[in-house]
Amino acid sequence: MILKPVPISAEQFTPFGDLIETGSDPIAINYGYTERHHDLASLDLLEQEGRPIVSIFRSTPLPQPVTLNVMERHPLSSQAFIPMGNQPYLVAVAPAGEFDASKIRLFIVKPGQGVNYHRGTWHHFCLALNAVSDFLVIDRSGKGDNCDEVTLVEPITVDLSDCEESTAR
Structure with a gap:
């Protein structure tokens, strides 16, 4: 299977989680010197x-062409990734429930956009592009097994040919 990433939007990502980005209606704080993009x-x-725990994940880009071999989910919690740099990255997701590789969606995410995976959403680990990238991660620590992993029966190749502008450094 070959997947081409599409630009992420809040509407397209809703089945899998929340798109984290600045938007309309910020709240002015700190005497007007700061905009708070809330909740x-x-x-x-x-x-x-x-x-809740806060971590930094440092992700190294996979060799080109990017191949997806494994997906994971967190059955006890959501997991949020907020990029700390200025590089785009990829998000591969599939709906919660029994894993179905035919339902994997691939998004290209711009710098300044983060994602929050809903509990149980299947996703690939961080897919940095172009350069080693840091992500601020908000997830769960505690009792219980909170990571399920599946190996794909057939690896998926990522086709970045139409994403040259989005993946440019």
């Missing part, structure tokens, strides 16, 4: 006495 994701972290 951008529905975090779901408290199952089985879980607690």
Whole structure:
């Protein structure tokens, strides 16, 4: 299978989670020197006495052509990724429930946009493009097994040929 990424939008990503980005109606704070873009994701972290944690993931781009071999999900919590740099990245997702490789969607995400995966949403690990990239990650720590992983029966090749502008450094 070959997948081409499409630009991410909040509407297209809704079945999988929340798109985290600045938007309309910011709240002015700090005497007008700061815009607060408020309540951008529905975090779901408290199952089985879980607690929120904040981490930084440093992701190295996969060799080209990018091949997807594995997907994972977190059955007890959501998981948010906010890029800390100025590089685009890829998000591969599939609906929660029994894993179905034919339902994988691939999005290209611009710098300044983050994602919050809903509990149980299948996703690939961080897919940095162009350069090693840091992500601020908000997820769960606590009791219970919170990571399921599946190996794809057939690897998926990512076709970036139509994304040259989006993936340019």
